Amino acid sequence: MREEYASARDVQQLRWLVWAVSGALLLVVLWLLTTKILRVSEARAVSATRENIAASLSALAVEHMARGQMLEASWLRRNPFELLSWPSEDYCGELNEGEQPQRGCWYYLPAQSWLLHRSRFTDAGQGMGGQLQVFQLRAVPNLPSAEPQSTGRFISMELDRVPAAKVAALAQAYR
Numbered sequence: 001m002r003e004e005y006a007s008a009r010d011v012q013q014l015r016w017l018v019w020a021v022s023g024a025l026l027l028v029v030l031w032l033l034t035t036k037i038l039r040v041s042e043a044r045a046v047s048a049t050r051e052n053i054a055a056s057l058s059a060l061a062v063e064h065m066a067r068g069q070m071l072e073a074s075w076l077r078r079n080p081f082e083l084l085s086w087p088s089e090d091y092c093g094e095l096n097e098g099e100q101p102q103r104g105c106w107y108y109l110p111a112q113s114w115l116l117h118r119s120r121f122t123d124a125g126q127g128m129g130g131q132l133q134v135f136q137l138r139a140v141p142n143l144p145s146a147e148p149q150s151t152g153r154f155i156s157m158e159l160d161r162v163p164a165a166k167v168a169a170l171a172q173a174y175r
Contacts, residue, residue, distance in 0.1 A: 038121040042104070046117050046133060049088055049106065053115075054159045056084045057137070061156035070153040076137045079108040080115060080159070100174055103131070113137065114162055132171055134162040
């Protein structure tokens with residue numbers, strides 16, 4: 001009789017152990033899915049902001065072209081958020097030398113004329129270089145025409161990624 005009670009108790013303990021392990025596995029899977037969803041969501045938001053800035057810059061250039069004006073080289077050194085007069089809610093301002101960028105914020109680096117975004121949700125092993133996305137304004141040159149154009153003028157701007165080597169050097173500065 002005692003053996004039956006001991007066997008029932010062992011079965012019950014085994015059931016509790018299986019439930020505990022299953023619950024722990026479920027929590028781990030939910031955690032991994034949540035972090036993946038957060039990373040993808042942030043990447044899409046950054047991409048949407050970048051595309052919105054690029055489209056707005058193109059629209060601004062078209063407005064100037066409609067007035068018969070070309071953009072000047074000084075526009076490439078201006079803050080796109082101020083140039084467009086619509087700061088994003090995650091725009092945290094200009095980032096000066098020696099300041100550490102906050103997670104989840106867009107910044108303008110006036111020394112390099114770059115836009116920087118530091119990711120909020122990243123893997124711990126990525127380091128600062130994996131958290132930074134850096135963009136720069138690039139001039140779209142005027143189409144060739146019969147009349148000579150003054151140098152340093154262009155018809156539009158695009159937002160391009162900064163080369164990875166420069167981003168890595170910038171990440172080193174923030175360590």
